Amino acid sequence: MKRFAPLGLRTRLIAGFLLVAAISALTTAALAYREARSAVLRQTQDTAVASMRDVLDRRPIRLPYTRSTDLSAECRDIARLAKPHPWAVFAEYGTMRASSGNSGTSTVITPELRKAAHEAPRAVFQRVVKDGTPYLTFGMPAVMDYRGERIGTGAVFYGVMAMNTEQTTIDAMVLAARDGALPGLAISVIPALLAARSVLRPVRDMRRAARRMGEGRLDTRIEVKGRDELAELARTFNETAGALEASVQELQQAEARARRFAADVSHELRTPLAGMLAVTEVLDEDAARLDPDTAAAVRLVSAETGKLAHLVDDLMEISRFDARAAELHTDEVDMAETIAKTLERRHWLEQVHTDVPDGLRARLDPRRFDVVLANLVGNALRHGGGPVRIRVYAEARPGGPWLLTEVADSGPGIAPEVLPHIFDRFYKADAARTRSAGSGLGLAITLENVRLHGGTIRAANGPYGGAVFTVEMPWEART
Amino acid sequence: MPRVLLIEDDPSVREGVGLGLRRRGHEVRAAETGEAGLQALAEFRPEIVLLDLMLPGMNGVQVCRRIRDTSQLPIIMLTARGDDFDIVVGLEAGADDYIVKPARTEVIEARIKAVLRRLSEPAGRPSVEFHGELAIDRAGLTVARNGERLPLAPSEIKLLLHLSASPEQVFSRQQLLEYVWDHSYHADARLVDACVRRLRTKIEDPEGSPRYVQTVRGFGYRFGPL
Amino acid sequence: MTERTAGHPAEGAIRRLRRAWPAAAAAVLAAAAVAGCGSLPTRIQGTDVIEAGQPAVVTSDRPNGTLLFFIGENGRLTPALREGLFDSDDGNAEGGLIGGGGSESDSGYLLPVTFVMSRLLAGPADAERAAGLHTAVPFSPKGSEVKAEYTGRQLNVRFTFPVTELSATARAQLVCTAYHAGLRRPVTAVVLLGPDGETEPARCDETDG
Numbered sequence: 001m002k003r004f005a006p007l008g009l010r011t012r013l014i015a016g017f018l019l020v021a022a023i024s025a026l027t028t029a030a031l032a033y034r035e036a037r038s039a040v041l042r043q044t045q046d047t048a049v050a051s052m053r054d055v056l057d058r059r060p061i062r063l064p065y066t067r068s069t070d071l072s073a074e075c076r077d078i079a080r081l082a083k084p085h086p087w088a089v090f091a092e093y094g095t096m097r098a099s100s101g102n103s104g105t106s107t108v109i110t111p112e113l114r115k116a117a118h119e120a121p122r123a124v125f126q127r128v129v130k131d132g133t134p135y136l137t138f139g140m141p142a143v144m145d146y147r148g149e150r151i152g153t154g155a156v157f158y159g160v161m162a163m164n165t166e167q168t169t170i171d172a173m174v175l176a177a178r179d180g181a182l183p184g185l186a187i188s189v190i191p192a193l194l195a196a197r198s199v200l201r202p203v204r205d206m207r208r209a210a211r212r213m214g215e216g217r218l219d220t221r222i223e224v225k226g227r228d229e230l231a232e233l234a235r236t237f238n239e240t241a242g243a244l245e246a247s248v249q250e251l252q253q254a255e256a257r258a259r260r261f262a263a264d265v266s267h268e269l270r271t272p273l274a275g276m277l278a279v280t281e282v283l284d285e286d287a288a289r290l291d292p293d294t295a296a297a298v299r300l301v302s303a304e305t306g307k308l309a310h311l312v313d314d315l316m317e318i319s320r321f322d323a324r325a326a327e328l329h330t331d332e333v334d335m336a337e338t339i340a341k342t343l344e345r346r347h348w349l350e351q352v353h354t355d356v357p358d359g360l361r362a363r364l365d366p367r368r369f370d371v372v373l374a375n376l377v378g379n380a381l382r383h384g385g386g387p388v389r390i391r392v393y394a395e396a397r398p399g400g401p402w403l404l405t406e407v408a409d410s411g412p413g414i415a416p417e418v419l420p421h422i423f424d425r426f427y428k429a430d431a432a433r434t435r436s437a438g439s440g441l442g443l444a445i446t447l448e449n450v451r452l453h454g455g456t457i458r459a460a461n462g463p464y465g466g467a468v469f470t471v472e473m474p475w476e477a478r479t
Numbered sequence: 480m481p482r483v484l485l486i487e488d489d490p491s492v493r494e495g496v497g498l499g500l501r502r503r504g505h506e507v508r509a510a511e512t513g514e515a516g517l518q519a520l521a522e523f524r525p526e527i528v529l530l531d532l533m534l535p536g537m538n539g540v541q542v543c544r545r546i547r548d549t550s551q552l553p554i555i556m557l558t559a560r561g562d563d564f565d566i567v568v569g570l571e572a573g574a575d576d577y578i579v580k581p582a583r584t585e586v587i588e589a590r591i592k593a594v595l596r597r598l599s600e601p602a603g604r605p606s607v608e609f610h611g612e613l614a615i616d617r618a619g620l621t622v623a624r625n626g627e628r629l630p631l632a633p634s635e636i637k638l639l640l641h642l643s644a645s646p647e648q649v650f651s652r653q654q655l656l657e658y659v660w661d662h663s664y665h666a667d668a669r670l671v672d673a674c675v676r677r678l679r680t681k682i683e684d685p686e687g688s689p690r691y692v693q694t695v696r697g698f699g700y701r702f703g704p705l
Numbered sequence: 706m707t708e709r710t711a712g713h714p715a716e717g718a719i720r721r722l723r724r725a726w727p728a729a730a731a732a733v734l735a736a737a738a739v740a741g742c743g744s745l746p747t748r749i750q751g752t753d754v755i756e757a758g759q760p761a762v763v764t765s766d767r768p769n770g771t772l773l774f775f776i777g778e779n780g781r782l783t784p785a786l787r788e789g790l791f792d793s794d795d796g797n798a799e800g801g802l803i804g805g806g807g808s809e810s811d812s813g814y815l816l817p818v819t820f821v822m823s824r825l826l827a828g829p830a831d832a833e834r835a836a837g838l839h840t841a842v843p844f845s846p847k848g849s850e851v852k853a854e855y856t857g858r859q860l861n862v863r864f865t866f867p868v869t870e871l872s873a874t875a876r877a878q879l880v881c882t883a884y885h886a887g888l889r890r891p892v893t894a895v896v897l898l899g900p901d902g903e904t905e906p907a908r909c910d911e912t913d914g
Contacts, residue, residue, distance in 0.1 A: 062766050063785055095777075125757045128751050129750065143760045278492070325563075332697040345663050361697075
């Protein structure tokens with residue numbers, strides 16, 4: 001979705017700052033330059049035009065000019081007093097042409113300027129660029145004061161001045177503007193960095209705090225400084241964190257209470273069960289001598305006592321996992337032997353095919369691994385049916401080899417809707433299934449035992465049907 | 480049938496276990512507290528003690544130590560799963576085995592028999608073997624070090640006999656649990672480790688590494704080589 | 706759920722636009738700044754013709770001289786200034802000095818008009834001719850009579866030759882010269898009269914030349 005690669009906040013802030021600085025610096029420089037430039041040009045133009053007017057004003061002349069030499073003399077007089085720097089003077093009168101120099105006519109003065117100077121009794125000027133050199137050309141018609149009236153004399157004087165000095169001045173101004181703007185821009189990086197820092201520090205603090213909270217340290221808070229929007233955000237963050245901590249604490253307490261209750265209940269059940277279980281044999285032995293109804297009742301009590309003891313045993317085990325009181329007692333064992341003993345003890349050797357490399361040794365808790373394997377094989381035999389296959393193999397992984405144990409059955413497999421819940425406590429895949437199948441905690445205890453080894457367990461359906469449970473554990477379980 | 484002293488504070492367990500064992504022909508004396516149990520020792524002269532760890536007043540571990548101070552009577556602790564720490568302390572105090580409650584009478588009886596069972600003697604060997612400073616009398620079930628008889632608990636002497644019968648052969652903890660304790664292969668290996676520690680304090684030189692019962696890292700234990 | 710996550714494609718586009726617009730604005734600003742910078746001329750450039758105030762006002766070396774308008778070589782109306790009113794350097798001074806007609810009080814003001822007009826009719830002097838001046842007014846014999854009178858502030862100048870057929874240049878010469886000649890100021894208009902009639906009242910507008 002994103003079209004642009006997102007830039008960091010710092011980069012964006014600094015870029016924005018610099019952009020603003022650049023725009024204002026450039027705008028200011030441009031405006032100042034324009035003003036200064038036109039002031040320089042205006043000054044020159046006004047000075048030149050005014051100086052010519054000053055020379056001519058009140059100057060007594062004789063009309064008509066009868067000789068062009070008279071006109072040339074006027075031109076030289078005017079040129080002598082030229083301001084702000086020397087310019088050439090040309091004059092026209094009728095068909096007469098004169099100048100302060102040698103040539104009679106100028107190549108710079110345009111016909112438009114001459115036309116305007118002749119038609120309007122006003123001073124006119126025009127800037128002309130010729131061969132790369134800028135010139136100021138101006139025309140000054142001479143009018144005569146005659147008894148209070150202004151009479152056009154027909155004489156027009158022209159000034160032609162090269163503006164090289166002005167060009168130099170303007171070039172210097174451009175240089176000055178550039179040389180001023182660039183360091184200014186460079187210096188504006190410093191406030192940009194400071195501003196970015198002042199914005200980013202709270203952001204960074206907040207990120208760190210959020211990460212710490214994610215790691216479970218819910219008591220994390222941010223120091224609130226100032227009254228700006230970021231401080232407001234920090235305050236909100238703190239309030240949220242406080243609320244979160246409170247509710248998590250409440251949940252944890254509730255869960256801890258529930259678990260302690262379960263543990264307490266099973267603990268309390270254990271003592272009466274110990275007495276009861278010790279006498280079940282007595283009941284079983286004597287049941288034969290009782291009348292059938294009593295015998296059945298006695299046998300029922302005996303059998304259920306056994307199951308109850310088993311259930312309480314499992315509950316105790318789960319409670320210990322919940323309380324994180326379960327300990328791992330690892331030993332280095334021969335896998336083939338370990339698995340064979342598990343099967344042998346439960347008389348499953350006939351029904352289970354094993355594929356375990358000879359001499360494969362691993363470090364694990366033998367008692368817990370026995371529980372894991374017994375639960376998985378027992379489950380496979382009960383729900384899937386034989387033959388059940390156990391395959392053990394090693395797999396190289398980053399950080400060291402792993403031990404993989406696969407238990408596959410030949411049954412119908414596990415229904416897809418059951419799969420996600422198969423390790424849940426007391427989860428019954430088949431609602432109609434009788435309770436006698438197990439305590440309902442077998443796979444949950446299996447999962448906890450594998451986790452205690454630092455491993456995982458997966459349930460899936462094999463390519464040819466049948467459920468496949470895969471236990472993955474580090475080769476050397478950490479104690 | 481052996482005479483069993485049951486020290487257990489809970490009446491239902493006391494009664495139930497007592498009833499079950501008596502039905503199987505054991506002579507059972509039940510005591511309610513540790514103190515009562517210790518008193519009954521001299522008079523009843525049991526062959527084995529079933530000792531609950533959680534006792535009011537003097538607790539099971541203290542009782543166990545008091546018994547070991549004077550005799551090498553076989554002791555089986557009664558415990559509840561979840562009392563891991565107590566099991567370790569009990570084993571260190573000299574108990575030979577433990578049973579997790581609740582347990583069927585047949586299980587209790589099997590443990591009693593296992594503890595009391597004598598190891599089968601290897602044929603064609605002299606009754607007294609000498610290994611370094613140790614003199615092991617397989618027939619008399621006694622061990623002497625430098626001529627001085629050592630007070631070894633039943634599990635300790637059985638372990639030493641088993642290991643020394645095949646010097647330099649390595650036995651895994653799981654195997655030792657099977658052979659010496661008659662446990663299932665996957666029982667609690669701490670039984671072995673605790674027993675080895677107790678045995679070493681009695682037969683080994685306190686300074687230096689063990690000579691007789693040596694640890695083979697990653698595999699288990701062996702006797703010697705000396 | 707699916708409806709919520711899918712969204713409308715246009716919505717996404719608008720959201721993208723919204724996210725993009727500050728960047729676009731910045732880009733436009735930057736572009737404007739660069740363009741403004743680039744458009745600033747660092748070289749001096751040419752301009753159109755621009756007015757620059759009053760012309761130069763010179764004075765005459767003959768402030769009391771006679772102002773006559775002839776035609777320059779460029780065809781424009783060109784002023785010439787002669788010696789003072791009563792100078793007689795050209796020998797025409799006495800001819801028709803006092804014109805007839807008009808009221809008694811006007812005669813003093815009008816005296817110079819007839820005098821000046823008769824000088825104009827005599828054509829450019831030698832020096833003026835040398836400067837390239839000539840006249841468009843038909844040559845009049847010496848003594849050709851000129852009379853002048855005021856009607857309010859309007860100056861009427863009567864000639865003995867026809868005036869309605871005169872060229873515009875000639876009429877401008879006559880009107881301007883008469884306009885500046887009279888002593889009563891100001892004059893609002895000049896009317897030329899002849900045996901064939903009279904011209905419209907006119908002012909001296911030199912640029913019309």
